[in-house]
Amino acid sequence: MSWGIVLVKVPDEVRTLSELPKDYSPPPLGTLNDILEMLKELLPDVDFSNPSWGILGTEKGSIEFSIGDKDPVESIVLYIRGEVIDIICKLCKETSWQAFDSLTGYRMYFGKNGD
Template identity: 45%
Template sequence: MSWDISLFNAPPETTIEEIPRDYEPLPIGSVAEVLSRLQAAFADLDLSDPTWGDLERSGWSIEFNIGSEDPVRSIMLHVRGGGDDVVQVVRETAHVLGCSALDCSSGEFIEEGGRDGWADFQAFRDGVIGQGAAAQNVER
């Protein structure tokens, strides 16, 4: 189970509800530009598969689903693990790429100094995993 974040060029100063259904975001950049910016920002980002990057740090990992479309219109981040420093990496990724980060769990944008849904997601995930473990113990 992952905390999913969608990176794309959203209209400035808007909520997800205000974005028209037919909105076509401007590209984030060419594949070469996006990969170059990400590698410059995160030297430990594994881009051996340029469509699917992997960043692993102590306690958490982020998969970068970049895809093969050129130019890149959006990137999906799949965050796993725990720890508070991962949110800053998500924010830094959006900043480096000059785009917005949408928390797919809450439906809200993650902004510098603003609230994010990481703690809520971890609590939900841990509850689901805990319920699953409890159910398995009952069945035995």
């Protein structure tokens, strides 16, 4: 069973995706090329042989990155299996992106250790 997470840039005060106006268009995360380079730098084992869909496998689980081919990239959907929350925490801290649970729409907050 997988778990979905959406990575976006939104104002800091936003706690749920439902707070955003219906016509809200988030600022881009970056160009497709910049996003791919950044993810490869932060997560060297990620496989982007298909630039719109990356896969990262770890001993604890896996993450699939659905980026699409839209340029610039406005959001990334992650499909999570296992215990990889520390990787998501790292991504958010290093990129200033925000993570939202795709089922509930609630923003994810991370402690010092990524929990």
